[in-house]
Amino acid sequence: MEDVLRPIYQERASSSNTLGILLLEKVDSNNTVTDQFDCILLIIVKEAHESWYVKHYEFDGKKAAMHIVTEELLVEWIETSGYRKVVEWLTRGKIIFDRNEYLAELKSKLRDFPEQTRKLRKAIEFAKLVRSYRECKELFETKHYLDANSLMIRSLHYLARLAVLEKGFHPEIIVWHQVKRIDPEVYKLYHELIESEEPVEKRIKLMMLASDFAIHSRALQGAEHLLEIMNQKEEPWTFGDLKIHPEIKHYTLDLSILLEYLVEREIVETKLLETKGKKVFHRCYLIKQ
Template sequence: MENLLRPIYQERASQPNTLGVLLYEKLHDQSPVTDNFDVILLIVVREAEEDWYVKHYEFEQKTAAMHIVDEQLLNEWIDKSGYRKAIDWLINGKVIFDRNEYMANLKETLHQFPEKNRKLKKAVEFAKLIRAYRECKDLYNSKHYMDANSLMVRSLHYLARVTVLEKGFHPEITVWNQVKKIDPEVYKLYEELMESEESLEKKISLMLLASDFAIHSRAEHGAEHLLNLMKEKEEPWSFGELKVHPELQAYTLDLSILLEYLVERKIIKTVLVETKGQSIFHRQYVLK
Protein backbone atom coordinates (compact mmCIF):
# COMPACT_ATOMS: atom_id res chain seq x y z
CA MET A 1 0.00 0.00 0.00
CA GLU A 2 2.74 2.42 0.94
CA ASN A 3 4.60 1.78 -2.33
CA LEU A 4 1.48 2.43 -4.38
CA LEU A 5 0.88 5.75 -2.65
CA ARG A 6 4.50 6.91 -2.68
CA PRO A 7 4.14 9.08 -5.83
CA ILE A 8 1.32 10.99 -4.13
CA TYR A 9 2.98 11.77 -0.82
CA GLN A 10 6.56 12.16 -2.07
CA GLU A 11 5.60 15.32 -3.91
CA ARG A 12 4.25 16.75 -0.63
CA ALA A 13 7.18 15.49 1.44
CA SER A 14 9.63 17.40 -0.75
CA GLN A 15 7.99 20.72 0.16
CA PRO A 16 9.78 22.57 3.00
CA ASN A 17 6.63 23.32 4.98
CA THR A 18 5.65 19.64 5.24
CA LEU A 19 6.31 18.38 8.77
CA GLY A 20 5.31 14.75 8.42
CA VAL A 21 3.26 12.13 6.61
CA LEU A 22 1.34 9.34 8.30
CA LEU A 23 -0.47 6.33 6.83
CA TYR A 24 -3.46 4.66 8.49
CA GLU A 25 -5.08 1.54 6.98
CA LYS A 26 -8.62 0.52 7.88
CA LEU A 27 -8.91 -2.53 10.12
CA HIS A 28 -12.45 -3.71 9.28
CA ASP A 29 -14.72 -3.89 6.24
CA GLN A 30 -16.82 -1.07 7.68
CA SER A 31 -14.60 1.62 9.18
CA PRO A 32 -16.08 4.91 10.47
CA VAL A 33 -12.55 5.91 11.53
CA THR A 34 -11.52 6.17 7.85
CA ASP A 35 -14.97 7.04 6.45
CA ASN A 36 -14.67 3.55 4.94
CA PHE A 37 -11.65 4.43 2.80
CA ASP A 38 -9.03 1.68 2.67
CA VAL A 39 -6.25 4.03 3.69
CA ILE A 40 -5.80 7.53 5.08
CA LEU A 41 -2.80 9.71 4.28
CA LEU A 42 -2.41 12.44 6.89
CA ILE A 43 0.03 15.16 5.85
CA VAL A 44 0.85 17.80 8.46
CA VAL A 45 2.08 21.14 7.15
CA ARG A 46 3.03 24.52 8.54
CA GLU A 47 1.45 27.80 7.34
CA ALA A 48 -0.78 26.18 4.71
CA GLU A 49 -2.92 28.23 2.33
CA GLU A 50 -5.89 26.07 3.37
CA ASP A 51 -6.23 24.82 6.94
CA TRP A 52 -7.57 21.48 5.75
CA TYR A 53 -7.43 20.14 2.22
CA VAL A 54 -8.82 16.71 1.30
CA LYS A 55 -8.44 14.70 -1.91
CA HIS A 56 -9.82 11.22 -2.73
CA TYR A 57 -8.10 8.55 -4.82
CA GLU A 58 -8.90 5.13 -6.24
CA PHE A 59 -6.33 2.55 -7.36
CA GLU A 60 -6.35 -1.23 -7.90
CA GLN A 61 -9.88 -1.48 -6.45
CA LYS A 62 -8.71 0.35 -3.33
CA THR A 63 -9.61 3.83 -2.08
CA ALA A 64 -7.55 6.45 -0.28
CA ALA A 65 -8.22 9.85 1.30
CA MET A 66 -5.42 12.36 1.61
CA HIS A 67 -5.82 14.98 4.37
CA ILE A 68 -3.42 17.91 4.31
CA VAL A 69 -3.83 19.65 7.66
CA ASP A 70 -2.21 22.79 9.01
CA GLU A 71 -0.28 22.19 12.23
CA GLN A 72 -2.31 24.80 14.12
CA LEU A 73 -5.66 23.24 13.16
CA LEU A 74 -4.38 19.77 14.06
CA ASN A 75 -3.42 21.02 17.53
CA GLU A 76 -6.91 22.49 17.92
CA TRP A 77 -8.42 19.12 17.03
CA ILE A 78 -6.25 17.48 19.66
CA ASP A 79 -7.06 20.03 22.37
CA LYS A 80 -10.79 20.36 21.69
CA SER A 81 -11.60 16.84 20.42
CA GLY A 82 -12.74 18.66 17.30
CA TYR A 83 -12.05 15.81 14.86
CA ARG A 84 -11.63 12.68 16.94
CA LYS A 85 -10.71 10.40 14.06
CA ALA A 86 -7.49 12.35 13.55
CA ILE A 87 -6.30 11.43 17.05
CA ASP A 88 -6.89 7.76 16.23
CA TRP A 89 -4.86 8.17 13.04
CA LEU A 90 -2.02 9.84 14.95
CA ILE A 91 -1.88 7.24 17.71
CA ASN A 92 -2.22 4.13 15.56
CA GLY A 93 -0.94 5.25 12.16
CA LYS A 94 2.47 4.56 10.62
CA VAL A 95 4.87 7.48 10.08
CA ILE A 96 6.27 7.32 6.54
CA PHE A 97 7.94 10.73 6.44
CA ASP A 98 9.14 12.76 9.39
CA ARG A 99 10.94 16.10 9.28
CA ASN A 100 13.12 16.65 12.36
CA GLU A 101 11.15 13.94 14.23
CA TYR A 102 8.04 16.13 14.34
CA MET A 103 5.61 13.21 13.99
CA ALA A 104 7.57 10.99 16.37
CA ASN A 105 7.46 13.69 19.04
CA LEU A 106 3.75 14.32 18.45
CA LYS A 107 2.93 10.61 18.79
CA GLU A 108 5.02 10.43 21.97
CA THR A 109 3.18 13.42 23.45
CA LEU A 110 -0.17 11.79 22.68
CA HIS A 111 1.03 8.53 24.19
CA GLN A 112 2.27 10.16 27.39
CA PHE A 113 -0.76 12.49 27.50
CA PRO A 114 0.74 15.25 29.71
CA GLU A 115 -1.36 16.23 32.72
CA LYS A 116 -1.92 19.79 31.47
CA ASN A 117 -3.40 18.52 28.19
CA ARG A 118 -5.49 15.94 30.00
CA LYS A 119 -7.00 18.54 32.38
CA LEU A 120 -7.90 20.81 29.47
CA LYS A 121 -9.62 18.03 27.51
CA LYS A 122 -11.42 16.89 30.66
CA ALA A 123 -12.76 20.42 31.21
CA VAL A 124 -13.92 20.59 27.58
CA GLU A 125 -15.84 17.31 27.90
CA PHE A 126 -17.16 18.10 31.39
CA ALA A 127 -18.55 21.46 30.22
CA LYS A 128 -20.28 19.69 27.31
CA LEU A 129 -21.62 17.14 29.78
CA ILE A 130 -23.17 19.86 31.95
CA ARG A 131 -24.85 21.48 28.93
CA ALA A 132 -26.23 18.19 27.56
CA TYR A 133 -27.52 17.14 31.01
CA ARG A 134 -29.23 20.51 31.59
CA GLU A 135 -30.84 20.45 28.14
CA CYS A 136 -32.03 16.89 28.77
CA LYS A 137 -33.56 17.89 32.10
CA ASP A 138 -35.33 20.88 30.54
CA LEU A 139 -36.79 18.72 27.75
CA TYR A 140 -37.93 16.13 30.29
CA ASN A 141 -39.67 18.79 32.40
CA SER A 142 -41.37 20.03 29.22
CA LYS A 143 -42.56 16.45 28.55
CA HIS A 144 -40.56 16.14 25.32
CA TYR A 145 -39.47 12.64 26.26
CA MET A 146 -38.07 11.43 22.94
CA ASP A 147 -35.87 14.51 22.59
CA ALA A 148 -34.87 14.19 26.23
CA ASN A 149 -33.87 10.60 25.57
CA SER A 150 -31.56 11.71 22.73
CA LEU A 151 -29.93 14.28 25.01
CA MET A 152 -29.51 11.67 27.74
CA VAL A 153 -27.60 9.43 25.33
CA ARG A 154 -25.40 12.41 24.43
CA SER A 155 -24.77 13.37 28.06
CA LEU A 156 -23.81 9.79 28.94
CA HIS A 157 -21.39 9.84 26.01
CA TYR A 158 -19.71 12.94 27.45
CA LEU A 159 -19.68 11.29 30.87
CA ALA A 160 -17.93 8.29 29.32
CA ARG A 161 -15.29 10.54 27.76
CA VAL A 162 -14.70 12.31 31.08
CA THR A 163 -14.33 8.92 32.75
CA VAL A 164 -11.71 7.77 30.23
CA LEU A 165 -9.78 11.04 30.63
CA GLU A 166 -9.83 10.61 34.43
CA LYS A 167 -7.96 7.34 33.93
CA GLY A 168 -5.30 9.05 31.80
CA PHE A 169 -6.36 7.77 28.36
CA HIS A 170 -7.51 9.45 25.15
CA PRO A 171 -11.19 8.68 24.46
CA GLU A 172 -11.49 6.57 21.32
CA ILE A 173 -14.32 6.35 18.79
CA THR A 174 -15.37 3.12 20.57
CA VAL A 175 -15.48 4.91 23.93
CA TRP A 176 -17.97 2.51 25.54
CA ASN A 177 -15.60 -0.36 24.92
CA GLN A 178 -13.01 1.59 26.93
CA VAL A 179 -15.46 2.46 29.71
CA LYS A 180 -16.59 -1.15 30.06
CA LYS A 181 -13.03 -2.06 31.03
CA ILE A 182 -12.16 0.87 33.29
CA ASP A 183 -15.42 1.99 34.96
CA PRO A 184 -18.19 -0.65 35.10
CA GLU A 185 -20.50 1.68 37.08
CA VAL A 186 -20.66 4.27 34.30
CA TYR A 187 -21.02 1.50 31.71
CA LYS A 188 -23.97 0.13 33.70
CA LEU A 189 -25.75 3.50 33.37
CA TYR A 190 -25.50 3.24 29.61
CA GLU A 191 -26.71 -0.39 29.67
CA GLU A 192 -29.70 0.58 31.78
CA LEU A 193 -30.65 3.37 29.40
CA MET A 194 -30.41 1.07 26.38
CA GLU A 195 -32.01 -2.03 27.86
CA SER A 196 -34.54 -0.78 30.40
CA GLU A 197 -38.14 -1.90 29.82
CA GLU A 198 -39.54 1.01 31.85
CA SER A 199 -41.64 3.64 30.10
CA LEU A 200 -39.62 6.37 28.41
CA GLU A 201 -40.72 8.92 31.02
CA LYS A 202 -39.75 6.68 33.95
CA LYS A 203 -36.48 5.61 32.35
CA ILE A 204 -35.31 9.18 31.79
CA SER A 205 -36.43 10.20 35.29
CA LEU A 206 -34.25 7.47 36.81
CA MET A 207 -31.32 8.29 34.53
CA LEU A 208 -31.48 11.98 35.46
CA LEU A 209 -31.13 11.07 39.13
CA ALA A 210 -28.25 8.67 38.49
CA SER A 211 -26.50 11.09 36.14
CA ASP A 212 -26.84 13.95 38.63
CA PHE A 213 -24.92 11.92 41.21
CA ALA A 214 -22.26 10.85 38.68
CA ILE A 215 -21.73 14.46 37.57
CA HIS A 216 -21.75 15.87 41.11
CA SER A 217 -19.09 13.40 42.27
CA ARG A 218 -16.81 14.51 39.40
CA ALA A 219 -17.42 18.26 39.59
CA GLU A 220 -14.13 19.40 41.12
CA HIS A 221 -12.01 17.01 39.06
CA GLY A 222 -13.94 17.74 35.87
CA ALA A 223 -13.53 21.50 36.28
CA GLU A 224 -9.97 21.28 37.64
CA HIS A 225 -8.53 23.16 34.66
CA LEU A 226 -10.80 26.17 35.30
CA LEU A 227 -10.39 26.07 39.09
CA ASN A 228 -6.60 25.99 38.84
CA LEU A 229 -6.62 28.93 36.47
CA MET A 230 -8.82 30.95 38.83
CA LYS A 231 -6.17 30.53 41.54
CA GLU A 232 -3.88 32.80 39.51
CA LYS A 233 -5.26 35.80 41.37
CA GLU A 234 -7.00 36.33 44.69
CA GLU A 235 -9.40 38.97 43.37
CA PRO A 236 -12.70 37.90 41.83
CA TRP A 237 -12.91 37.28 38.08
CA SER A 238 -15.50 38.88 35.84
CA PHE A 239 -17.00 36.62 33.21
CA GLY A 240 -15.49 38.84 30.55
CA GLU A 241 -11.99 38.24 31.94
CA LEU A 242 -12.49 34.49 31.94
CA LYS A 243 -14.10 34.45 28.51
CA VAL A 244 -11.10 36.04 26.81
CA HIS A 245 -8.44 34.14 28.75
CA PRO A 246 -6.32 32.28 26.16
CA GLU A 247 -6.25 29.05 28.18
CA LEU A 248 -10.05 28.81 28.24
CA GLN A 249 -10.73 29.24 24.54
CA ALA A 250 -11.23 25.49 24.03
CA TYR A 251 -14.50 25.61 26.01
CA THR A 252 -15.50 29.26 26.02
CA LEU A 253 -18.91 28.44 24.43
CA ASP A 254 -19.82 26.28 27.43
CA LEU A 255 -18.02 28.39 30.06
CA SER A 256 -21.11 30.25 31.26
CA ILE A 257 -23.14 27.12 32.03
CA LEU A 258 -20.11 25.48 33.66
CA LEU A 259 -19.61 28.49 35.96
CA GLU A 260 -23.28 28.49 36.91
CA TYR A 261 -23.13 24.79 37.78
CA LEU A 262 -20.05 25.32 39.96
CA VAL A 263 -21.82 28.21 41.74
CA GLU A 264 -24.84 25.97 42.42
CA ARG A 265 -22.53 23.30 43.81
CA LYS A 266 -20.84 25.93 46.02
CA ILE A 267 -17.44 25.22 44.52
CA ILE A 268 -17.29 28.81 43.23
CA LYS A 269 -19.00 31.76 44.90
CA THR A 270 -20.26 35.00 43.42
CA VAL A 271 -19.23 38.50 44.43
CA LEU A 272 -21.63 41.36 43.67
CA VAL A 273 -20.14 44.69 42.60
CA GLU A 274 -22.25 47.84 42.52
CA THR A 275 -23.14 49.49 39.22
CA LYS A 276 -24.68 52.87 38.44
CA GLY A 277 -28.07 51.19 38.27
CA GLN A 278 -30.04 51.00 41.50
CA SER A 279 -30.12 47.45 42.92
CA ILE A 280 -28.24 46.13 39.87
CA PHE A 281 -24.85 44.49 40.43
CA HIS A 282 -22.03 43.14 38.35
CA ARG A 283 -21.55 39.45 39.07
CA GLN A 284 -17.98 38.23 39.59
CA TYR A 285 -16.58 34.84 40.54
CA VAL A 286 -14.04 33.59 43.04
CA LEU A 287 -13.08 30.18 44.43
CA LYS A 288 -15.03 29.23 47.54
Protein backbone atom coordinates in the same frame (compact mmCIF):
# COMPACT_ATOMS: atom_id res chain seq x y z
CA MET B 1 -0.68 0.56 -1.14
CA GLU B 2 2.24 2.71 -0.01
CA ASP B 3 3.99 2.11 -3.35
CA VAL B 4 0.92 3.22 -5.32
CA LEU B 5 0.60 6.43 -3.31
CA ARG B 6 4.31 7.26 -3.26
CA PRO B 7 4.17 9.61 -6.31
CA ILE B 8 1.42 11.58 -4.53
CA TYR B 9 3.28 12.18 -1.27
CA GLN B 10 6.88 12.22 -2.53
CA GLU B 11 6.67 15.81 -3.73
CA ARG B 12 5.30 16.86 -0.34
CA ALA B 13 8.09 15.02 1.47
CA SER B 14 10.72 16.98 -0.44
CA SER B 15 9.26 20.30 0.76
CA SER B 16 10.86 21.91 3.83
CA ASN B 17 7.33 22.93 4.88
CA THR B 18 6.36 19.29 5.49
CA LEU B 19 6.88 18.00 9.03
CA GLY B 20 5.72 14.42 8.60
CA ILE B 21 3.57 11.97 6.67
CA LEU B 22 1.51 9.07 8.05
CA LEU B 23 -0.29 6.23 6.29
CA LEU B 24 -3.20 4.39 7.90
CA GLU B 25 -4.77 1.45 6.10
CA LYS B 26 -8.26 0.15 6.84
CA VAL B 27 -8.13 -3.11 8.76
CA ASP B 28 -11.72 -4.30 8.28
CA SER B 29 -14.74 -3.59 6.11
CA ASN B 30 -16.60 -1.65 8.82
CA ASN B 31 -13.80 0.56 10.07
CA THR B 32 -15.22 4.07 10.49
CA VAL B 33 -11.84 5.42 11.62
CA THR B 34 -10.86 5.81 7.96
CA ASP B 35 -14.29 7.14 6.90
CA GLN B 36 -14.76 3.93 4.89
CA PHE B 37 -11.71 4.72 2.76
CA ASP B 38 -9.14 1.99 2.23
CA CYS B 39 -6.41 4.25 3.52
CA ILE B 40 -5.74 7.69 4.95
CA LEU B 41 -2.68 9.71 4.01
CA LEU B 42 -2.05 12.38 6.67
CA ILE B 43 0.44 15.10 5.82
CA ILE B 44 1.38 17.64 8.51
CA VAL B 45 2.81 20.96 7.35
CA LYS B 46 4.15 24.03 9.15
CA GLU B 47 1.81 26.43 7.35
CA ALA B 48 -0.59 26.51 4.42
CA HIS B 49 -3.14 28.73 2.69
CA GLU B 50 -5.84 26.27 3.86
CA SER B 51 -5.36 24.91 7.36
CA TRP B 52 -7.04 21.65 6.29
CA TYR B 53 -7.03 20.43 2.71
CA VAL B 54 -8.56 17.11 1.62
CA LYS B 55 -8.33 15.24 -1.67
CA HIS B 56 -9.84 11.86 -2.64
CA TYR B 57 -8.26 9.27 -4.93
CA GLU B 58 -9.29 5.95 -6.47
CA PHE B 59 -7.05 3.17 -7.81
CA ASP B 60 -7.49 -0.56 -8.51
CA GLY B 61 -11.00 -0.44 -7.03
CA LYS B 62 -9.74 1.12 -3.80
CA LYS B 63 -10.24 4.58 -2.31
CA ALA B 64 -7.75 6.84 -0.52
CA ALA B 65 -8.12 10.20 1.23
CA MET B 66 -5.25 12.64 1.60
CA HIS B 67 -5.47 15.16 4.44
CA ILE B 68 -3.00 18.04 4.56
CA VAL B 69 -3.19 19.72 7.97
CA THR B 70 -1.22 22.58 9.49
CA GLU B 71 0.64 21.92 12.71
CA GLU B 72 -1.42 24.61 14.49
CA LEU B 73 -4.75 23.01 13.59
CA LEU B 74 -3.48 19.52 14.39
CA VAL B 75 -2.42 20.59 17.88
CA GLU B 76 -5.83 22.20 18.42
CA TRP B 77 -7.60 18.97 17.36
CA ILE B 78 -5.49 16.94 19.76
CA GLU B 79 -5.95 19.29 22.72
CA THR B 80 -9.70 19.77 22.29
CA SER B 81 -10.84 16.59 20.55
CA GLY B 82 -11.95 18.85 17.72
CA TYR B 83 -11.55 16.01 15.23
CA ARG B 84 -11.44 12.80 17.24
CA LYS B 85 -10.31 10.49 14.46
CA VAL B 86 -6.98 12.27 14.05
CA VAL B 87 -5.70 10.89 17.37
CA GLU B 88 -6.31 7.36 16.15
CA TRP B 89 -4.69 8.18 12.82
CA LEU B 90 -1.61 9.39 14.67
CA THR B 91 -1.40 6.48 17.10
CA ARG B 92 -2.18 3.70 14.61
CA GLY B 93 -0.68 5.16 11.44
CA LYS B 94 2.67 4.15 9.93
CA ILE B 95 5.27 6.91 9.64
CA ILE B 96 6.49 7.10 6.05
CA PHE B 97 8.27 10.45 6.34
CA ASP B 98 9.46 12.20 9.48
CA ARG B 99 11.42 15.46 9.55
CA ASN B 100 13.63 15.73 12.63
CA GLU B 101 11.56 12.99 14.35
CA TYR B 102 8.55 15.31 14.59
CA LEU B 103 6.00 12.48 14.31
CA ALA B 104 7.94 10.10 16.54
CA GLU B 105 7.93 12.72 19.31
CA LEU B 106 4.25 13.50 18.72
CA LYS B 107 3.32 9.81 19.02
CA SER B 108 5.29 9.66 22.28
CA LYS B 109 3.43 12.70 23.66
CA LEU B 110 0.09 11.12 22.76
CA ARG B 111 1.02 7.99 24.69
CA ASP B 112 2.10 10.07 27.70
CA PHE B 113 -0.98 12.38 27.44
CA PRO B 114 0.33 15.49 29.27
CA GLU B 115 -1.59 16.39 32.41
CA GLN B 116 -2.44 19.95 31.34
CA THR B 117 -3.89 18.75 28.03
CA ARG B 118 -5.91 16.14 29.91
CA LYS B 119 -7.28 18.80 32.28
CA LEU B 120 -8.42 20.92 29.34
CA ARG B 121 -10.08 17.94 27.66
CA LYS B 122 -11.87 17.04 30.91
CA ALA B 123 -13.12 20.62 31.30
CA ILE B 124 -14.51 20.59 27.74
CA GLU B 125 -16.33 17.28 28.25
CA PHE B 126 -17.55 18.19 31.75
CA ALA B 127 -18.98 21.52 30.57
CA LYS B 128 -20.81 19.73 27.74
CA LEU B 129 -22.05 17.13 30.21
CA VAL B 130 -23.48 19.77 32.55
CA ARG B 131 -25.25 21.56 29.70
CA SER B 132 -26.66 18.38 28.18
CA TYR B 133 -27.88 17.09 31.55
CA ARG B 134 -29.53 20.41 32.45
CA GLU B 135 -31.33 20.55 29.11
CA CYS B 136 -32.43 16.94 29.56
CA LYS B 137 -33.83 17.78 32.99
CA GLU B 138 -35.77 20.76 31.63
CA LEU B 139 -37.30 18.67 28.84
CA PHE B 140 -38.24 15.94 31.31
CA GLU B 141 -39.96 18.43 33.61
CA THR B 142 -42.00 19.74 30.68
CA LYS B 143 -42.90 16.12 29.72
CA HIS B 144 -40.99 16.07 26.43
CA TYR B 145 -39.84 12.55 27.20
CA LEU B 146 -38.51 11.46 23.82
CA ASP B 147 -36.36 14.58 23.47
CA ALA B 148 -35.23 14.15 27.06
CA ASN B 149 -34.26 10.57 26.25
CA SER B 150 -32.10 11.73 23.33
CA LEU B 151 -30.31 14.24 25.54
CA MET B 152 -29.82 11.64 28.26
CA ILE B 153 -28.02 9.42 25.75
CA ARG B 154 -25.87 12.40 24.76
CA SER B 155 -25.16 13.17 28.42
CA LEU B 156 -24.02 9.61 29.05
CA HIS B 157 -21.75 9.83 26.03
CA TYR B 158 -20.04 12.92 27.51
CA LEU B 159 -19.82 11.10 30.84
CA ALA B 160 -18.20 8.13 29.11
CA ARG B 161 -15.59 10.32 27.43
CA LEU B 162 -14.90 12.00 30.77
CA ALA B 163 -14.45 8.60 32.45
CA VAL B 164 -11.89 7.58 29.82
CA LEU B 165 -9.98 10.85 30.26
CA GLU B 166 -9.94 10.37 34.03
CA LYS B 167 -8.10 7.08 33.50
CA GLY B 168 -5.46 8.85 31.42
CA PHE B 169 -6.54 7.67 27.97
CA HIS B 170 -7.69 9.41 24.80
CA PRO B 171 -11.38 8.64 24.09
CA GLU B 172 -11.67 6.64 20.91
CA ILE B 173 -14.47 6.61 18.34
CA ILE B 174 -15.76 3.37 19.89
CA VAL B 175 -15.84 4.93 23.34
CA TRP B 176 -18.28 2.49 24.93
CA HIS B 177 -15.92 -0.37 24.17
CA GLN B 178 -13.30 1.51 26.19
CA VAL B 179 -15.69 2.37 29.02
CA LYS B 180 -16.91 -1.21 29.41
CA ARG B 181 -13.34 -2.20 30.14
CA ILE B 182 -12.14 0.69 32.33
CA ASP B 183 -15.29 2.04 34.06
CA PRO B 184 -18.02 -0.63 34.33
CA GLU B 185 -20.25 1.61 36.45
CA VAL B 186 -20.61 4.24 33.73
CA TYR B 187 -21.10 1.52 31.13
CA LYS B 188 -23.86 0.02 33.30
CA LEU B 189 -25.77 3.32 33.21
CA TYR B 190 -25.70 3.38 29.43
CA HIS B 191 -26.64 -0.28 29.13
CA GLU B 192 -29.60 0.13 31.50
CA LEU B 193 -30.90 3.15 29.58
CA ILE B 194 -30.66 1.39 26.22
CA GLU B 195 -31.79 -2.10 27.25
CA SER B 196 -34.39 -1.28 29.90
CA GLU B 197 -37.99 -2.31 29.21
CA GLU B 198 -39.33 0.29 31.63
CA PRO B 199 -41.52 3.09 30.22
CA VAL B 200 -39.36 5.90 28.86
CA GLU B 201 -40.51 8.32 31.59
CA LYS B 202 -39.45 6.01 34.41
CA ARG B 203 -36.22 5.07 32.61
CA ILE B 204 -35.13 8.71 32.25
CA LYS B 205 -36.08 9.51 35.84
CA LEU B 206 -33.82 6.74 37.13
CA MET B 207 -30.99 7.78 34.84
CA MET B 208 -31.29 11.40 35.96
CA LEU B 209 -30.80 10.39 39.58
CA ALA B 210 -27.74 8.32 38.73
CA SER B 211 -26.34 10.99 36.39
CA ASP B 212 -26.81 13.70 38.99
CA PHE B 213 -24.60 11.76 41.40
CA ALA B 214 -22.02 11.01 38.68
CA ILE B 215 -21.75 14.70 37.76
CA HIS B 216 -21.72 15.81 41.39
CA SER B 217 -18.84 13.47 42.25
CA ARG B 218 -16.76 14.68 39.27
CA ALA B 219 -17.27 18.42 39.71
CA LEU B 220 -13.90 19.33 41.20
CA GLN B 221 -11.93 17.16 38.80
CA GLY B 222 -14.01 18.12 35.77
CA ALA B 223 -13.70 21.85 36.46
CA GLU B 224 -10.06 21.72 37.60
CA HIS B 225 -8.81 23.50 34.47
CA LEU B 226 -11.17 26.45 35.02
CA LEU B 227 -10.56 26.59 38.79
CA GLU B 228 -6.78 26.73 38.31
CA ILE B 229 -7.17 29.69 35.97
CA MET B 230 -9.51 31.46 38.39
CA ASN B 231 -6.97 30.87 41.15
CA GLN B 232 -4.32 32.85 39.28
CA LYS B 233 -5.55 36.07 40.86
CA GLU B 234 -7.27 36.94 44.14
CA GLU B 235 -9.68 39.47 42.65
CA PRO B 236 -13.09 38.32 41.41
CA TRP B 237 -13.44 37.54 37.71
CA THR B 238 -16.09 39.06 35.51
CA PHE B 239 -17.66 36.66 33.04
CA GLY B 240 -16.24 38.75 30.20
CA ASP B 241 -12.67 38.42 31.52
CA LEU B 242 -13.04 34.64 31.81
CA LYS B 243 -14.64 34.37 28.40
CA ILE B 244 -11.71 36.01 26.61
CA HIS B 245 -9.02 34.11 28.52
CA PRO B 246 -7.01 32.26 25.83
CA GLU B 247 -6.93 28.96 27.75
CA ILE B 248 -10.73 28.89 28.11
CA LYS B 249 -11.60 29.63 24.49
CA HIS B 250 -12.29 25.95 23.74
CA TYR B 251 -15.30 25.79 26.07
CA THR B 252 -16.58 29.38 26.14
CA LEU B 253 -19.96 28.32 24.70
CA ASP B 254 -20.59 26.22 27.82
CA LEU B 255 -18.78 28.50 30.28
CA SER B 256 -21.88 30.27 31.57
CA ILE B 257 -23.77 27.12 32.52
CA LEU B 258 -20.60 25.59 33.97
CA LEU B 259 -20.11 28.61 36.26
CA GLU B 260 -23.73 28.48 37.37
CA TYR B 261 -23.34 24.82 38.25
CA LEU B 262 -20.19 25.54 40.28
CA VAL B 263 -21.98 28.35 42.09
CA GLU B 264 -24.85 25.99 42.97
CA ARG B 265 -22.33 23.44 44.21
CA GLU B 266 -20.72 26.21 46.32
CA ILE B 267 -17.34 25.61 44.68
CA VAL B 268 -17.47 29.11 43.18
CA GLU B 269 -19.15 32.10 44.79
CA THR B 270 -20.43 35.37 43.38
CA LYS B 271 -19.52 38.89 44.36
CA LEU B 272 -21.64 41.89 43.37
CA LEU B 273 -19.91 45.10 42.33
CA GLU B 274 -21.71 48.42 42.02
CA THR B 275 -22.52 49.93 38.64
CA LYS B 276 -23.85 53.35 37.65
CA GLY B 277 -27.34 51.89 37.64
CA LYS B 278 -29.32 52.04 40.85
CA LYS B 279 -29.52 48.60 42.49
CA VAL B 280 -27.90 47.03 39.42
CA PHE B 281 -24.65 45.16 40.06
CA HIS B 282 -21.89 43.47 38.10
CA ARG B 283 -21.91 39.75 38.90
CA CYS B 284 -18.36 38.52 39.45
CA TYR B 285 -16.95 35.09 40.33
CA LEU B 286 -14.26 33.77 42.63
CA ILE B 287 -13.36 30.41 44.13
CA LYS B 288 -15.02 29.87 47.48
CA GLN B 289 -12.53 29.67 50.31
